Amino acid sequence: GAGVSQTPSNKVTEKGKYVELRCDPISGHTALYWYRQSLGQGPEFLIYFQGTGAADDSGLPNDRFFAVRPEGSVSTLKIQRTERGDSAVYLCASSAGLANTGELFFGEGSRLTVL
Amino acid sequence: AQSVTQLDSQVPVFEEAPVELRCNYSSSVSVYLFWYVQYPNQGLQLLLKYLSGSTLVESINGFEAEFNKSQTSFHLRKPSVHISDTAEYFCAVSEVTTGRRALTFGSGTRLQVQP
Numbered sequence: 001g002a003g004v005s006q007t008p009s010n011k012v013t014e015k016g017k018y019v020e021l022r023c024d025p026i027s028g029h030t031a032l033y034w035y036r037q038s039l040g041q042g043p044e045f046l047i048y049f050q051g052t053g054a055a056d057d058s059g060l061p062n063d064r065f066f067a068v069r070p071e072g073s074v075s076t077l078k079i080q081r082t083e084r085g086d087s088a089v090y091l092c093a094s095s096a097g098l099a100n101t102g103e104l105f106f107g108e109g110s111r112l113t114v115l
Numbered sequence: 116a117q118s119v120t121q122l123d124s125q126v127p128v129f130e131e132a133p134v135e136l137r138c139n140y141s142s143s144v145s146v147y148l149f150w151y152v153q154y155p156n157q158g159l160q161l162l163l164k165y166l167s168g169s170t171l172v173e174s175i176n177g178f179e180a181e182f183n184k185s186q187t188s189f190h191l192r193k194p195s196v197h198i199s200d201t202a203e204y205f206c207a208v209s210e211v212t213t214g215r216r217a218l219t220f221g222s223g224t225r226l227q228v229q230p
Contacts, residue, residue, distance in 0.1 A: 003158070004158065031216070033216075033217070035220075040124070040222065040223075041222050041223075042119070042121075042205050042207075042220030042221050042222045042223050043159070043205070043218075043220045044220070045217040045218065045219070048216055048217055055216075056216070056217060058217075059217065091158070091159070093159075101147060101164070101166055101209075103161050103164070104159075104161070104218065105158075106151075106158035106159040106160070107158050108156070108157065108158045109158065
């Protein structure tokens with residue numbers, strides 16, 4: 001497709017389980033971002049990839065959260081030992097180029113519910 | 116570090132009335148400024164941005180925003196709204212000089228246009 005694709009769109013899991021959320025960016029976009037949006041809040045930065053490497057992971061809340069982008073395209077956000085507080089919409093965005101001019105293209109998000 | 120404040124969580128307005136959505140930011144370095152819009156069941160989209168030059172920037176659908184450095188504001192305005200403008204609007208900033216590419220978002224303002 002032409003846009004950023006995220007799967008699954010909805011994920012319900014139990015506390016303590018492991019989840020993976022996938023992001024397929026726009027073809028050719030070298031930069032990829034993960035954000036988390038809790039109810040009533042704006043998107044909160046988690047991690048940014050430039051190519052295959054994590055250029056900035058300062059937003060990851062703790063070591064239960066990890067993300068990879070092994071081939072510089074698709075990325076997976078991995079959450080271990082999920083907690084109820086992890087419930088949120090996880091947004092992925094991609095952009096072209098190196099400038100931080102802020103034109104990010106967002107997917108529709110993956111809604112995670114931890115029971 | 117930066118922060119973005121959107122004081123109004125909801126703004127109800129009648130169709131064809133003017134509207135202003137307020138955004139104030141705090142940063143120790145120069146910033147780029149953005150407004151993103153999220154229509155129902157869609158991903159976030161860039162509405163307009165200020166990078167440099169004229170402090171008044173416009174979008175293709177009639178919105179405008181003015182960067183006011185002394186008041187650290189970037190309010191969004193439209194002289195006459197349509198039903199189709201109903202959406203959530205997010206103000207965001209990114210740092211110019213450090214090159215850190217993560218956007219910092221405000222908590223959003225839900226614009227509800229009524230007939």
